[in-house]
Amino acid sequence: MRGYLFIAAMWMRSTLTYRTSFVLLTLAQLVTSGLDFVVIAVMFAHTDTLGGFELGEVAFLYGTSGVALGLADLLVGSAQQVGRRIRDGSLDVLLVRPVPVFAQVAADRFALRRLGRLTQTGAALAWSLVLLDVDWTWDRVLLLPWMLLSGTAIFAGIYVLGAAFQFWAADAAEVQNAFTHGGNTLTQFPPHVFARDLVRGVTFVVPLAFVNWMPALHVLDRPDPLGLPAFADFASPVVAAAVCGVAALAWRAAVRGYRSTGS
């Protein structure tokens, strides 16, 4: 953790040597991430509900999923660049330092511009809370930070799995992007608009449904399209722990199996 902070700080200072580029990239991320939301707004200009969800409810899904991905991306998103380090052999340099290599890889090229997505989705979430007509009982209130943390952990676990996989297949980053950014786009919308098999897939195979769908169903008081028992709404932390556990094992195996380059 200490090492992570030092290294992240070094990269921040490093990016600040190119100030203009930093400002432009942050703005660009804010805009591209904002465009997603514009798409949703445009849809609601033509219809009042989407899969039975009103604008405020979709904004809630959008915000919770976006904040979770934004946090995970900020904290460990850098790990997806490990493939480059593996290919050019510079991972060797990280491996001979007295800081756990995962901390170094997670902080590698730490980019503060990722705050762009977090700010924008955070704002959308706050706005949705104003719009929503929800009876804020204590279980619903607690469920909100609960789901944000679990969602972050699930996305983080997927980032790490993707990074570990790059030790064997250098271009695995794209596959992992399909699950992180793709998963984010998916979970911005209500599960009811998707085919049932897809929803099953992201519930039981890659548990993206637990990022926000399941807990949100309870907060918004909506029926579960898969008809899972009620405890599924609260199961996100367990699922997140499982994903992170698998990711940790995969990472460990990957580093032990590291082959380095020829010289």
Added chain:
Amino acid sequence: MDPTPPPDHPTGDTAFPVPPPRASSSGAATSGGMTGGELIRVENVVKTFTVRTRAGRFRREKTEVRAVDGIDFTVRGGEVVGYIGPNGAGKSTTIKMLTGILVPSSGRLRVAGLDPARERTRLARRIGVVFGQRTTLWWDLPLRDSYALMRRMYRVPRDRYRENLDRCVELLDLADLLDRPVRQLSLGQRMRGDIAAALLHDPRVLYLDEPTIGLDVVSKARVRSFLRAVNTEQGTTVLLTTHDMTDIEQLCSRVMVIDHGRLVHDGDLRGLRLGGHSERTLVVDLERELPPIRLEGARTLRVEGPRQWLAFPATASAAPLVAEIAARFPLVDLSIREPAIEDVIARMYADRAVG
């Protein structure tokens, strides 16, 4: 996800006294000898890689390559060991196993009392590593900032850090470079910067993988004299791989030659020369031009005016030859040339290829 190492003692490891003098105890079995106890032990270490090659459109064939094929050696504290061999012989693979980057397929390794692959992060505090082709420095930040990060990562006490940095800055002539971003440094300057970065935490062993590759003559000389100073003054054990035979001649008390993953020589430089079928050369300056000198046990290589080159076996003594020449010819000057190690090693490889 390695566990965060426990907060060590402020110096990293108090079990090993901070230099100087530091070579006195190592925790491992001290069996006298050079300047210290055993620091590195390698027992029957093998590293195999599976290489997949395409065979046909979809089929892939797996072949097993033995990069390191059962090597044994030990290194004592304070030694300077040259590790040489042709490309692909297994030099880098050995270094990577000694640093914990690669996990050996079989065999046993101990470095400074630790198992490198299992305790890589802990071991990192006790060793310094310089990869000639890769830098540990931050590209866009001043050199000084990278050193400050090293201090934090290695938890070097401030006064210790200051002392080490000052010494490196002085001996490696870094004073004018400290505030320059690393990307603006030349290769030689960057290499000096990297070597300093590897020594700020008082490592017990310093590994250098091709430290002089691509450097000009002046930079090479500076790097060598610095390494010599680090070894004699700090007692730091040095293990270096190189293709530059001058590095070996000027630095190493011991040479290990690896070829096809096996150690084919381990001993001093003289042993390496004598081991092959090498010859030394006697350069004789006469008063005037004379026909080639013919002597028992030597052959004339070349005649150029009054100067003649005579080759004789490296194992033979030069004294009787010199005496005989001095007695029979009008001798002005005379010198002996040791065989170039390149030639010796090339001959060793050739012998092995034939044998």
